[in-house]
Amino acid sequence: MTHQSMTAVEALAAFARRHTDGEAAQALVDEATRELTGRTVVRPEQQLVPLRFVLRRRRDISGISGLGDVADGVLWPDGTAAVRWRGEHPSTVHWDRGRASVEMIHGHQGATEIVFVDQDDEQPAPPSTAASGSAAAPLVVRRVLEHALNKPVPCPKCERTAPCRCIADRTDGRIDVVLGALAPWLTTSSGEAA
Known part of the structure; x- marks a missing residue:
């Protein structure tokens, strides 16, 4: 039985700890978080970095945003994404389900694609x-x-x-x-x- 002030995640972790070790219980909670929210749990000790991208539009279905690189974005280490639209009326939108949501909403069945941008100072290692x-x-x-x-x-x-x-x-x-x-x-x- 769970204590009333526990969240569902805390109750899941407590239940899992009764049947396995703490590391396996945390992995279960992290996986449940990924499945339910579409994002990955990122721990402070992990050396993950955000990835920049642009939305490159080949066909302007709406007739509003034009062609070319119409928006800039960031894919955060936890899998969420933020998109900032270019143009006279810019706006910013955040997608908890990250890339999948950006492609579903803004991809227009292939008319717009996500193109990742490398950092200028990164060179491939031999x-x-x-x-x-x-x-x-x-x-x-x-x-x-x-x-x-x-x-x-x-x-x-x-x-x-x-x-x-x-x-x-x-x-x-x-x-x-x-x-x-x-x-x-x-x-x-x-x-x-x-």
């Missing part, structure tokens, strides 16, 4: 230094991986990259995207590219 040793991956590799993890993957049933009503597992597509993004930094034990 494959030999990124793959050797046990040091943390360079920032550019982390960015490439985070971008790959957030890249839309087509549904194997209906081929849509936006959220759909199919109940299909996109895991294989996600793995292919991640491996493709990391391929330049992966080497085999003989030093050859993977």
